[in-house]
Amino acid sequence: MDQKPARTRLAPSPTGRFHVANARNALYSYLIARQTGGQFILRIEDTDQRRFVPGAEEVIARSLDWLGLTPDESPFHGGPYGPYRQTERRDIYQHYSKRLVETGHAYPCFCTPERLDQMRKEQEARKVDRVRYDGLCRRLDPEEAARRVAAGEKYVIRFKMPYEGTTTAHDHIRGDIVTENRYLDDYVLLKSDGLPTYHLAAMVDDHEMKITHVLRSAEWLPTFPLHVQIIRAFGWEEPVWLHPSILLKPSGKGKMSKRDAAAAMKDGHSTFVDDLDGLGYIPEGVLNWIALMGWGVADDDVMSLDEMIERFSIDNLTPSPAAINFQKLDHFNGTHIRRLTTEQLAQRVKSFLTETGLEVDDDTLLKVTPLIRERLVTLDDSIAFASFFFKDTIEPNPEDLIAKGLDASQSAAIARESHKILASLPEMSHQTAEPPMREFVERSGWSANQVFGILRVAVTGQKVSPPLFESMEVIGKEKVLERVQHAISLLESL
RNA sequence: GCCCCCAUCGUCUAGUGGACUAGGACGCAGCCCUUUCAAGGCUACGACCGGGGUUCGAAUCCCCGUGGGGGCACCA
Numbered sequence: 001m002d003q004k005p006a007r008t009r010l011a012p013s014p015t016g017r018f019h020v021a022n023a024r025n026a027l028y029s030y031l032i033a034r035q036t037g038g039q040f041i042l043r044i045e046d047t048d049q050r051r052f053v054p055g056a057e058e059v060i061a062r063s064l065d066w067l068g069l070t071p072d073e074s075p076f077h078g079g080p081y082g083p084y085r086q087t088e089r090r091d092i093y094q095h096y097s098k099r100l101v102e103t104g105h106a107y108p109c110f111c112t113p114e115r116l117d118q119m120r121k122e123q124e125a126r127k128v129d130r131v132r133y134d135g136l137c138r139r140l141d142p143e144e145a146a147r148r149v150a151a152g153e154k155y156v157i158r159f160k161m162p163y164e165g166t167t168t169a170h171d172h173i174r175g176d177i178v179t180e181n182r183y184l185d186d187y188v189l190l191k192s193d194g195l196p197t198y199h200l201a202a203m204v205d206d207h208e209m210k211i212t213h214v215l216r217s218a219e220w221l222p223t224f225p226l227h228v229q230i231i232r233a234f235g236w237e238e239p240v241w242l243h244p245s246i247l248l249k250p251s252g253k254g255k256m257s258k259r260d261a262a263a264a265m266k267d268g269h270s271t272f273v274d275d276l277d278g279l280g281y282i283p284e285g286v287l288n289w290i291a292l293m294g295w296g297v298a299d300d301d302v303m304s305l306d307e308m309i310e311r312f313s314i315d316n317l318t319p320s321p322a323a324i325n326f327q328k329l330d331h332f333n334g335t336h337i338r339r340l341t342t343e344q345l346a347q348r349v350k351s352f353l354t355e356t357g358l359e360v361d362d363d364t365l366l367k368v369t370p371l372i373r374e375r376l377v378t379l380d381d382s383i384a385f386a387s388f389f390f391k392d393t394i395e396p397n398p399e400d401l402i403a404k405g406l407d408a409s410q411s412a413a414i415a416r417e418s419h420k421i422l423a424s425l426p427e428m429s430h431q432t433a434e435p436p437m438r439e440f441v442e443r444s445g446w447s448a449n450q451v452f453g454i455l456r457v458a459v460t461g462q463k464v465s466p467p468l469f470e471s472m473e474v475i476g477k478e479k480v481l482e483r484v485q486h487a488i489s490l491l492e493s494l
Numbered sequence: 495g496c497c498c499c500c501a502u503c504g505u506c507u508a509g510u511g512g513a514c515u516a517g518g519a520c521g522c523a524g525c526c527c528u529u530u531c532a533a534g535g536c537u538a539c540g541a542c543c544g545g546g547g548u549u550c551g552a553a554u555c556c557c558c559g560u561g562g563g564g565g566c567a568c569c570a
Contacts (some may be wrong), residue, residue, distance in 0.1 A: 013570050048569055113568075129496045130566075156568050174499075183497050183566090191568040198570050222498055222565040245500075246564065252505080254563075292519085298508045299518050318507075320500050321563055328506070328520050338533075374533035385531085441529090452529035464531045 005038035006212045010064075010071070011202060013045040014056035017272045018063040019256075020324070021217060021247045024290045028244065029215045030069045031312040038212070042074035043205060044085045047195045063273040067283050068305055073209075081209040086201050093196040096204050096234070097157045097189055105233035106189060108145045108155040109137035132185040133158065157190035159199070159230060167225035171241045173317045179225040187226055199223065203230045206239060213314070215242040218321075242314060244294045245321040247271075252323040268378070269326040280352060280378030282340075285333030293322040302335055334377045342369045349382040356383055358390040367474045371466035385466060389474055394461035394483060398490045401457050403450035412491035414446060414454050419484045428477035430469040437469075458487030 008029035012022055026040075033040040042064065044057055061076050073079025083089055100106035111119075116133075123131045137145070138160060149155055162181045169177045189200035196204070206214055220227075221243055231238055249260045256264075256271050264270055268279055276286055288303055296316045297303075303311065337345065346362070346369040353360045372385040388394050402411045421436050422428070437455075441448050456468050459480055465471060472480045 011570090015570075045570065051569065109568095116568085124495095127495075131496090132566090158568095177498075179498070185566085188568050193568080195568090197568070202570090217564095218499065219564065219570085224498085243499085248563075250505085252562080292506060294506090296507055296509090297518085301507090301519055316508095320507095322507090323505060325505055325520070331520055334533090372532095375531065377532095437529095448529045450529090456530060460530095462530090466531085468529060 003036065004212075006032050006036040007039050007041065007210050008033045008213050008215060009041040009043055009206070009209065009211050011043045011045050011205075011216070012060055013048065013051070014060065015048070015051040015053055016056060018060050018274060020271045020273065020286075020290055020293075022060075023063065023067060023069075023273050023286070024244070024247070024293060025215055025217065026064060026067070026069050027287060027290055027308075028242070028295070028312070028314075028317070029213070031308055032213050032215070032314060033072070034309045035312060039072040039079075040069070041079065041081070041209060041211070042071035042076075042084065043209070044075055045198065045201065047086050047191075047197065047201055049087075049193075049195075059274050066277055067273065067287055086205070087195065089201075089205070090194060092208065093190065093200055093204055094194065097196070097200060100159070100189070100230075100233060101157060103233070104160070106157050106159050107138055107140070107142070108149050109133075109158045109186075109188075110145075110148060110153055110155050111137060112154075130183050130185075135186065138186060154192050156188045156192050157200075158186040159189050159226065159233075161186050161226070161229065167229055169224045169228040169241070170238075171221075171224070171243050172314055173242055173244065174319050177221070177224060181225075184225060184229075187223070189230075199226055199230060203227055203234075203236075207231070207234070207236050211239050213242060214239045215244065218243045218246050240314070242317060243319075244317055245319055247293060248321050248323045250324050250326065252321075256324065264326065267326070269329065271324060280380035281329065281333050282336055282348065282379065284336035284339070285329070288332040288336060289329045292328070293324070294318050302332070302339075304336075304339075330377045337376050337379070338374055340373075342366060342373075345369050345373060349376075349379050349386075352380045352382055353386065353390065356387065358387060360390055364389060364474060368466075371470050371474070375466065384462075388460045388462065388465070389471070393486070396457050396461045396487060396490065398494055400463055401454055401487050401491050402494075403446075403453045406446075406450060408491050408494040411454050412488055414444070414451055415458060415484060415488045415491060417444070418451070418455055418458075419481060419488065422472075422477070422484065423481055425477070428472050428475070428480055430473045433472060434469045454487070455484070458484045 010022065010026045010029055030040045046052055057075065061074065064070055071077065073081060073084060075084040097106060101108065119134055120131050161184045165181050167179050167181055171177060187199055188197050190196050228238065246255060248254060249256045261271060265275070270276055270279060284304060287305060291303065291308055292301055294317060295312070296318050346365045349369065350360055350365060368386050368389050372382055375385050376382060402408055417440060418437065421440055422433060425432050425436070441451050444451065452468055456465055457463060459468070459472055459475065
């Protein structure tokens with residue numbers, strides 16, 4: 001629908017979990033690529049060996065797959081612009097940092113961590129506005145610097161930030177951002193271990209991988225001018241920059257912390273995509289939830305991925321921080337569960353049921369699914385709503401068998417009469433069972449609530465259940481009668 | 495402390511100078527439906543942070559406050 005094919009990317013570092021913020025950036029990037037017929041790329045930013053977490057890459061890939069945002073190019077699928085793991089691109093960064101030194105945009109710095117530390121302490125003592133590198137090595141004669149490098153001295157490469165003037169960087173959702181260069185620093189581009197920092201690596205890779213739209217979290221705004229400066233130093237064309245707002249914890253006060261994450265989990269919620277599956281959330285619901293934190297939609301906010309591709313526009317991205325709202329997650333999850341076909345829902349619900357040890361046959365499950373569909377917020381709610389269908393026997397709490405306003409013997413009488421009526425029926429279908437039971441309610445003078453309440457607990461073992469007669473139909477006459485009989489003896493022994 | 499970003503119902507947002515009596519969604523409350531729980535339908539409650547400008551006219555543009563958030567590493 002749009003102009004040229006866009007190339008977008010998600011560039012997470014394999015340092016931990018895959019958060020909804022990552023997922024949102026992935027979604028928007030994916031959407032931009034899809035609607036222009038372009039590509040969505042996964043690049044792993046693993047240049048910090050100390051923070052590397054084994055297995056994190058797999059979590060990222062699995063989470064993206066689960067969401068349906070499978071990258072077109074990635075370390076796992078490959079692609080024409082690989083490798084897609086930064087530690088495998090060492091030479092490329094070396095090459096480009098050298099080029100920056102040659103053109104006078106960067107310089108080797110031999111300052112030790114100890115000196116830097118001391119320098120910062122002094123600056124802090126002087127109460128300078130902005131602690132920054134003092135430029136000692138920047139003033140070195142380039143030839144001498146080259147000699148020291150050749151001699152094997154340890155060094156980093158720093159970017160030569162202009163001391164004066166301003167840098168104007170343009171973000172598509174925020175407009176021009178003007179920063180005075182004196183507040184910036186001579187950032188390290190290449191570390192002493194020969195690996196690049198994010199600043200160099202990301203700019204080089206985005207250029208090399210022909211990324212047209214860089215969408216990344218607003219945490220990058222402070223170093224945005226640096227990035228623009230680096231690109232300009234290379235003489236490259238800038239991508240379209242998009243910095244969506246960060247996501248705040250539900251209270252709106254700051255980013256999610258470990259403690260917030262734990263609190264959410266206790267509540268059956270999570271901001272980690274790989275938790276959501278196990279908690280019974282479905283990708284459709286999660287995607288819809290994520291999409292709306294930072295994307296302004298006027299109405300009809302229930303959307304599938306395809307509908308999002310159709311409706312998304314980078315012009316509708318919002319710049320303000322958004323608080324994570326789990327009630328909305330629940331709402332969208334339930335809504336999308338209801339949009340599933342019976343077959344789809346049955347299939348997704350099955351593992352939750354079997355995991356509790358139940359034997360679930362597909363025929364029964366297919367009959368049960370329509371009964372529980374509009375009651376599910378998450379897939380695991382099916383355990384509470386449908387377990388009794390798959391059990392041979394149930395054990396109701398005897399107290400629950402006593403209807404409101406009645407005593408045990410009255411309730412037992414109702415149960416006996418119900419048993420008699422049901423036993424006389426040819427079969428247990430909804431249509432044949434309900435009329436005589438209704439008639440019994442009329443004639444007995446008890447309320448439908450009381451009579452059906454007793455029957456419900458007797459048959460399902462619980463006070464809250466899917467519709468009673470539909471449930472009895474699925475369970476079948478024989479088992480229903482057994483269960484009612486059992487309820488009668490429970491009541492009689494009270 | 496310094497820099498940057500942001501500012502419409504509790505929350506996510508629509509709104510791009512007059513069509514705003516500020517719209518939608520979540521949540522909340524009530525009603526309807528109903529054998530329970532849901533789902534669904536209807537209704538209610540609910541916001542332009544403050545102050546100055548600009549303009550015939552400002553939620554919308556500008557400035558200043560205030561508030562919130564983010565960043566100040568050889569981490570990303």
